[in-house]
Amino acid sequence: MKKIKIPQFILSVYSVLLVQLVNHGSCDLGSIHVGHKLSLAVPSLYIDGFVGRAFLMDDGDRVEPYFRVALSAEASKGKYSCSLEVFLGDIEVWNSGHYSQFYTADSCVLELSQDGDLRLMGPKSRVGWRTGTFGQGVEMLQILKTGNLVLVDGLNQIKWQSFNFPTNVILWGQRLDVSTRLTSFPRNSSSSYTFEIQHNKIALYLNSGKFKYSYWEFKPPKNQNVSFVELGSKGLVLFDDERYQIAQIPSRRSIRSPSLRLLALGNETGNLGLYFYSPKTKQFEASFQAINSTCDLPLACKPYGICTSHAWSCIQLTTKEKDMDSSSTRFCNGARVEMLELNGVNTILKDAPKRVIVSKTACANLCLDDCKCVAALYSSDNRSENFRECSLYELVAGIKQVESGTGVSYMIKVPKGTRYDHSVRTWVLIVVGVVDGLVIILILGGISYYLIQKRRKLLGTNNNNT
Numbered sequence: 227m228k229k230i231k232i233p234q235f236i237l238s239v240y241s242v243l244l245v246q247l248v249n250h251g252s253c254d255l256g257s258i259h260v261g262h263k264l265s266l267a268v269p270s271l272y273i274d275g276f277v278g279r280a281f282l283m284d285d286g287d288r289v290e291p292y293f294r295v296a297l298s299a300e301a302s303k304g305k306y307s308c309s310l311e312v313f314l315g316d317i318e319v320w321n322s323g324h325y326s327q328f329y330t331a332d333s334c335v336l337e338l339s340q341d342g343d344l345r346l347m348g349p350k351s352r353v354g355w356r357t358g359t360f361g362q363g364v365e366m367l368q369i370l371k372t373g374n375l376v377l378v379d380g381l382n383q384i385k386w387q388s389f390n391f392p393t394n395v396i397l398w399g400q401r402l403d404v405s406t407r408l409t410s411f412p413r414n415s416s417s418s419y420t421f422e423i424q425h426n427k428i429a430l431y432l433n434s435g436k437f438k439y440s441y442w443e444f445k446p447p448k449n450q451n452v453s454f455v456e457l458g459s460k461g462l463v464l465f466d467d468e469r470y471q472i473a474q475i476p477s478r479r480s481i482r483s484p485s486l487r488l489l490a491l492g493n494e495t496g497n498l499g500l501y502f503y504s505p506k507t508k509q510f511e512a513s514f515q516a517i518n519s520t521c522d523l524p525l526a527c528k529p530y531g532i533c534t535s536h537a538w539s540c541i542q543l544t545t546k547e548k549d550m551d552s553s554s555t556r557f558c559n560g561a562r563v564e565m566l567e568l569n570g571v572n573t574i575l576k577d578a579p580k581r582v583i584v585s586k587t588a589c590a591n592l593c594l595d596d597c598k599c600v601a602a603l604y605s606s607d608n609r610s611e612n613f614r615e616c617s618l619y620e621l622v623a624g625i626k627q628v629e630s631g632t633g634v635s636y637m638i639k640v641p642k643g644t645r646y647d648h649s650v651r652t653w654v655l656i657v658v659g660v661v662d663g664l665v666i667i668l669i670l671g672g673i674s675y676y677l678i679q680k681r682r683k684l685l686g687t688n689n690n691n692t
Contacts, residue, residue, distance in 0.1 A: 256286055258338055258367040266334040268299045268306045276301040279311075282336075285371045291315025291487075291503055293373045299334040302327065308334035308346050308354060312375050312388060314397070315503070317510060319373055319488060322346065324393035325409070328354030338367055344377060344386070357386045373397045394491040401456040410493040412525060417621075419496035419524070425451050428464070430491075430498055430516065432524040432575060434621045439575035441524045441624060442498070442516045446473035459485035461514070462500065477502070477513040486513065495523050521626040522574055530638070532571055533626040543638075557639060558597035565590040565602065565637040568625075572634050573603060575624040578617040589616035590637055604635040 258264075266280050278299040285293040296311045308330045309323035322328075330348035338344050342364025345356035363379035364386075370376060374397075375388035389400050394410040396402060408421040417434045429443035446452060446464055450472045456463050461476040477486050477500050484502045487510065491498055498516040503509075520526050521533035527540035534541065557563055581592060586604045593599040599618045607613040622638055 256283055256368065258282065260338050260342060260365055261340050263335060263337040264297060266297050266299050266308075266336075268308075268330060268332055268334055270332070272301060272304060272306075274301055276306075278334075283369055285369050285373075287371060290505075290508070291317075293319075293369050293371070295369050295375060297334060297336045299330070302329075305329040306331065306334070308348065310336060310346060310355075310375075312369065312373060314373060314487065315510070317395075317488070319395045319397060320375065320388045320391075320393055322355050330354065338364075338377075342377070342379075342385070359386045372399050374400070394493065396457050396489045398457050398459065398485065398487055401454050403454045404452055408491045410491045410496065412494050412496070415525070417525070419491055419493075421491045421498055423452060423455055428452065428455060430496060431577075432496065432621075432623070434623075437579075437620055438577070439524070439619075439621070439624070440577045441496070441522070441574050444473075444475060444516075457486060457489050457500075461486070462489060475500070475514065496525065497523060524575060524624045527623075527625070530622050531625065532568070535627045555598055557600070557641075562642040563594060563639050564642050565593060566640045567635055567637045570627060570630050571625050571636050572628045572632065573601070573619070573624045573636060574626060575619065575621070578603070578619050581616040581618075583614050584616050585614070586635055592616060593618055593637065593639055599639065601636065601638045604637070606633050 264280070264282065266278055268278070269276060276299075279296045280298075281294050281296045283295050287293075291314050294313045296313060298309050298311050299306050300309070306329060307323055307327040309321050309328065311318055311322070312320040328346055328348075330352075332349050335347040335351075336344075337347060339360065341360040342362055343356055343358065343360035344364075344367060346354050348354060357377060359377055362385045364377045365380050366378060368376050368378060372389075376384045377386040378384055392400070392402060392406065392408055394408050396408065402408075402423050404423050404425055406423055410419045412419070417432055420431045420433060420438070422429055422431060426449065427443050427445040429440050431438040431440050451466055452464050452472070453467045453469070454465050456465065458474075461474045463471055464473040466472050484504070486500050486502050488501050489499070490501060495517075499512045500514040501510040502513055504511050517523055521535065526533045528542065530543040531540040532543070581589070584592070586606075589602050589604040593602040596618065598620050601619040601622045603617040603619070605613075605615045605617075625636065628634070
């Protein structure tokens with residue numbers, strides 16, 4: 227398919243005109259009834275950055291921000307995706323194509339069939355997404371004031387709801403049962419983030435291949451079991467099997483601040499946040515974030531990058547694209563390799579496969595003998611001979627600078643005979659030291675300048691008085 231690019235201002239006008247043409251009055255503001263079909267035209271040529279969106283209905287509450295439902299066609303990977311979306315203000319809170327996009331050409335069609343099945347279709351009635359609710363007495367599609375998109379029958383009983391298919395957002399009043407999750411997808415990466423509800427905790431994970439590594443968790447006191455979580459006005463509340471509240475992640479906001487509206491798992495950062503809407507700024511603002519330090523984010527740096535303690539920069543150990551693919555099996559072709567220890571660094575990624583009571587040399591050999599292993603973390607405690615752990619990783623990520631002498635040794639697998647020689651260890655220490663040194667110099671310099679200027683003003687005042 228031929229690609230063309232057009233200026234952004236032309237793109238915006240084209241999108242608005244398209245929306246006006248396709249929204250031809252086959253639904254009211256509050257619902258869509260069976261037998262109705264709505265069509266959104268898709269450009270014949272691929273327009274990079276194009277978004278065509280027709281808002282079909284809203285929740286009837288005209289106080290910002292309110293919920294709206296849209297049919298969208300969006301340029302993605304050289305094709306056009308077709309999806310049904312729910313927005314709270316300008317924030318997308320649900321998308322039918324969150325996990326699997328439906329690509330189409332010429333048109334994006336939404337139909338609520340006579341037998342009650344809601345579906346997205348392309349040319350020749352090709353179905354790309356559906357609710358599977360045919361034959362259940364469905365009569366209309368509605369958006370509730372909670373943001374829940376529902377299909378209901380003649381008795382107003384819910385036969386399908388978007389709340390049962392969470393994406394990367396949960397809304398006020400929405401709950402997640404144990405063993406369910408939110409998922410987000412960073413751009414230009416094969417990895418994904420998940421927020422998972424487990425019996426003994428809630429946790430954030432970086433998923434890569436067959437493995438997942440945790441990087442944040444919250445456990446209720448006294449080892450109580452979690453049955454479900456629910457977003458309330460003042461925070462995320464954890465409940466047990468008897469529906470008693472056992473813990474809460476509170477919203478860190480003033481008493482006068484508005485109530486929470488949503489919880490979101492960030493697509494790019496993987497951070498978990500609680501958000502309220504500020505009438506003053508007319509924007510959503512975070513009242514809680516699980517991770518407050520950049521270097522504690524799993525992909526703060528590219529693979530084979532070290533996040534400095536002050537998060538001013540990333541030290542990149544390699545710029546070769548083939549080496550940046552840290553989850554590949556490029557070491558499985560019989561290449562000669564060695565383990566390179568990086569002093570003064572650690573990884574925030576946990577829950578990797580472990581071996582206990584082994585030496586550092588044995589830990590390195592375990593990774594060398596496993597062609598899929600690309601890094602190893604050796605942890606020891608001088609006070610306990612039995613505490614010696616070796617964690618093996620298939621991903622070189624989440625590396626950050628730490629104080630020396632912490633009892634951890636981080637090692638990466640590198641080919642022999644390449645520019646990955648042992649001088650890299652010294653180079654890392656020098657660069658990290660220089661960055662920290664510059665920060666200290668700037669801070670001390672700023673304090674000195676402030677004191678000198680203050681002293682000068684004081685002397686000038688005394689002279690004037692004299």
